[in-house]
Amino acid sequence: MELADRAVGFLLSSISLSIFIYYTFWIIISPFVDTDHFIHKYFLPQDYAILVPVSAVFALLSFLAMFIGFVILKSE
Template structure:
């Protein structure tokens, strides 16, 4: 996982900070997506991560409420 993280960091850093200074006809540009994706992809990943965290928290809260409801119903019986 560390290797993947280092590779992604290196790729993104090169894409954002080095490519603007490289001529567009250079072969290096063929290895990278268009520059507007440098903003769109991280925003999409951030949105998906927030959605996943929100879904997880909501699921935990719903299960906790169901357990408490079940406990209350058993106590009243």
């Protein structure tokens, strides 16, 4: 079981690191690169720079609230 836990931890760490690197390049590096450069085809438009994290936080808080509500209802 310890090997499975390590594999899951490594997978989650790798996914988190890759998302962090992608978002950092998208927000900090890409505005300083020319708009006709090929690198811009790998990134979303800058309009989504705030929309994506806000919707992710909203989804996380919604699932957390549903989980807490489910636990409260289950415990009674």
